Amino acid sequence: MGNRILIVDDEWNMRNLIKIYLSREAFQLNEAKDGYEAIEMADQYAFDLVVLDVMLPDIDGWEVCSTIRKTSEIPILMLTARDDVKDRVLGLNIGADDYLIKPFAPEELVARVKALLRRRKKDNREIDKLLITFNDLSIDYDSRETWVKGTRVELTPKEFDILYTVAHNPKTVFTRDILLDKIWYSEEFRDLRAVDTHVKNLREKVRKAGLSFNPVKTVWGVGYKFNRPEDQY
CATH class of the missing domain: 1.10.10.10 (Winged helix-like DNA-binding domain superfamily/Winged helix DNA-binding domain)
Known part of the structure; x- marks a missing residue:
């Protein structure tokens, strides 16, 4: 089975577009249309990565990211339409792993997702090496x-x-x-x-x-x- 990814965006067109890009890589894809739904799903299911839009109708992506970070180290790729350094710094400081500016090329989205998943796999291998249990x-x-x-x-x-x-x-x-x-x-x-x-x-x-x-x-x-x-x- 492929990696399980949660796509969080209030716009159906954007969620569908991201699904089209990522479905070519055999990922398992789930969707959330707002922040509260995203937090609930992240708490209930074991995802390998979250693609998280900053601008959401209820609570913003920064709050979602901060909430998820309290209980999980899952990689988070944040999406924003604003090319503002302060926004990117804020996201990274509260726990985001990477940032992608809209509009983006499909190849770049896929490449960043794969890079974050590789990094997580490597980190997990290192943890396994450092902690041994029998x-x-x-x-x-x-x-x-x-x-x-x-x-x-x-x-x-x-x-x-x-x-x-x-x-x-x-x-x-x-x-x-x-x-x-x-x-x-x-x-x-x-x-x-x-x-x-x-x-x-x-x-x-x-x-x-x-x-x-x-x-x-x-x-x-x-x-x-x-x-x-x-x-x-």
Whole structure:
């Protein structure tokens, strides 16, 4: 299924024109004819992008944008007939992602929509990389925090790095040498046995926190890999 887009404009002709442009790209398209309807639809349905006109009959597009931004980071492309820098700055400051001046070429509308969708997809991939969750275990790379059943587990920097490295690559077996190369600084004392010690301590801490599975598996004669909950038995 294609991306779902909400088109917000009080003029039927403009909504229809935008639909014609975007329907060629196999998007799923929904319409709202005023601001309140747009807010209600954005609250009820999961859209991938909003094309939002500034001039609406009830509340203006800026208020709609600001309201949506309180609960969602969905990309918003604002449309306006006024080529006023102050208007564009206002829209961007309250959360709009891009601006398009009417009248616009169909190719430019489609290109801007695709660019915003690509950016959102990339952002989502980055979030997925930074936050890893397996059952009751959550590993947040950005804050460098580990949580078990909602309780934070205090790990040393090396323990955290080992856990994140194997969890981020759950199908990869890491030798002790590779873990030393990835996690230890070149000027630090490097000892293969230190990896074993950190793994042992890591396992003990998450076990005491109530984790129902052992997250780091020993691959005998090789090293370590992530031990997913479904791989325990």
